[in-house]
Amino acid sequence: MEGAMTEPGKEMTHLDARGRLRMVDVSGKERTAREARAEATVEVSPETLTRISEGTIAKGNVYEAARIAGIMAAKRTWELIPLCHPLQVTGVEIEFSADPARNEIRILSRVKTLDRTGVEMEALVAAAHAGLTIYDMCKAVDRGIVIRDIRLLYKSGGKSGTFERA
Structure with a gap:
């Protein structure tokens, strides 16, 4: 069954021959080690960044x-994104680095699995959801928070091989 083409030689695998959405059948694929890393950036006011660092946000420990x-979001990605497969996520790490000179918090997520399909969406959802939670924890003191630059940094495993953002 062939779907619509995006680039020469690459199919839109979630479309059937009639252009209808479908969940790709991965049952014939081998389970392989896969990893993905993603990031998001959260812009906050200088006062908010100080309060996060000092642990004085009323809702508690923001990080x-x-x-x-x-x-939690990485583990439930299949419930949030249509056509994502439920995966056996074997590891999730979330790290934060604050940059006071830019009033930013960089969120890095890393997700691993031993499964039939990749964890790129899980890594992206993890970074995005961590950013949304920072917003929720801090919105009482800073309504101007911006979540931006949610993007895949790295993926390995599977037929398509390794991708690394330059």
């Missing part, structure tokens, strides 16, 4: 709440 939210 730990965002870390748990990102981990």
